[in-house]
Amino acid sequence: MDAEKAALQRAFGDAVRERRNDELELTQEQLANSSGLNQNWISHVENGRNALNLWNLHRLASALGLSTPELLARAERHRASRT
Numbered sequence: 001m002d003a004e005k006a007a008l009q010r011a012f013g014d015a016v017r018e019r020r021n022d023e024l025e026l027t028q029e030q031l032a033n034s035s036g037l038n039q040n041w042i043s044h045v046e047n048g049r050n051a052l053n054l055w056n057l058h059r060l061a062s063a064l065g066l067s068t069p070e071l072l073a074r075a076e077r078h079r080a081s082r083t
Contacts, residue, residue: 010048011079015071017046018078019064035063 020026028046032039036059044050045060052060061071 005051006048007082008075008079009051011082012052012072012075013046013048014078015074016042016060016064019066019071019074020046024064031060031063035059037063 020028020031026034028039028042031037032042035042037056041050042060045052057071058068061068064071066074
């Protein structure tokens with residue numbers, strides 16, 4: 001995996017974890033239940049080890065109470081803060 005892709009995946013994971021844990025105070029299991037996604041898969045996303053397809057991105061954003069563009073913007077802010 002190239003460095004730019006890895007950095008983006010880590011930033012996205014940070015954005016998901018921040019929203020889930022710090023803002024909504026949800027467990028990964030609760031997020032999995034509300035999104036219809038697997039808890040282990042969510043863990044991999046939060047740790048920057050999973051890329052998302054568009055449909056799962058939409059499902060995850062919706063379960064976090066965000067639009068897809070809002071979640072992507074949060075990830076971009078995390079990525080920009082690391083550079």
